[in-house]
Amino acid sequence: MAKLPRRKCTHKSCRQWFHPMRNGQIVCSYECASAVAKEQTAKTRAKALRVEKKRQREEEKEGRALQAERRQAVKPLSHFIKQAQQVFNEFIRYRDRHLTCVSCDRHHDGQYHAGHFRTTGANPELRFNEDNCHKQCSVCNNHLSGNLTAYRLALIAKIGQARFDVLMGPHELPKWKRDDYIQIRDEYRAKLKELKQQVVA
Template sequence: MKKKPRRKCTVCREWFHPTRDGQFVCSFECASAHGKAANDAAKAAAQLQVKQQQKKAAKSERKRQAERRMAVKPLSYFIKQAQQAFNDFIRYRDRHLTCISCDRHHDGQYHAGHYRTTGANPELRFDEDNCHKQCSVCNNHLSGNLTSYRPALIAKIGQARFDALMGPHALPKWTMDDYIRIRDKYRAKLRELKKQEAA
């Protein structure tokens, strides 16, 4: 019978002539070591699979808990988040401008000041024409300093947009999903502005 072509043992890397098809080891010792290595590899693969499943289950559980935590949050939590995202955008949009009311530029704190207040006009809470960079003195201590705010606002947005702002507006019935959408929208707009400035 013709000798089979020699090959390298997969364990000890020595050359040998196999006696049967599919033989990859040269001796019983190498076959035993190969079997042990295969078993170890199978065990390691099984352990890895178990770890991955545990990780996936933990991630799924964290997500479920986060959803449950969100479900019990009051609507005011989402209103606050949406308002914060909107205000951050307004302050960044107007970052190079002076206070819309007193026309001063200082190192103090700046707010996102609404011309028509959110208490009296909640429908204009997230209207970009209604909100502009304003110093804390005008916004807090001078109740918005509206006498100076008005002419500066008309000069900034134009008479037509000012008239539209002062006109009647339907009061939307915002839900939690609406506030989340508004929050995400203004976070995205802020990121886009920062990206444009960095470019």
């Protein structure tokens, strides 16, 4: 066999020139060969460890997501109704932020509510109707049961007789389910965000 051309040992801390005895020989000696093999083993193990750690992290993450999903799944429907109502009411208060109380026309620094003209108890189908809900002071909302006589007049002045008549007319009760309330919640979150962005712009 013809003599193979000399080459440099690939072991990093050796790098000596040597004459390979066979094809594919890349290290000069048995010592360099075993040193390179050891380094490679260490690298392989480190990589395996990284892969395993990543897998564990992903598993934990999935576990947490699953737990969160389970916690949501066991929540009663009332939880999602309440959530959607909170966001809707926040939207109404923000929409009417520059207005006075819809019933007593009073400006004050205290807490404002979102007051439904037709109550959510008697008319759950109008729970998320924007014509049916307006910024109201806590006195009118809580202590005067909505102060409806004044509310009625102000509401007609605000939305007009035609829309008021539609509001007072019959409404179908939608068969809202969990996902519908979630959708309403998200819709009003988006609407509120949009409204706030319009103010900034």
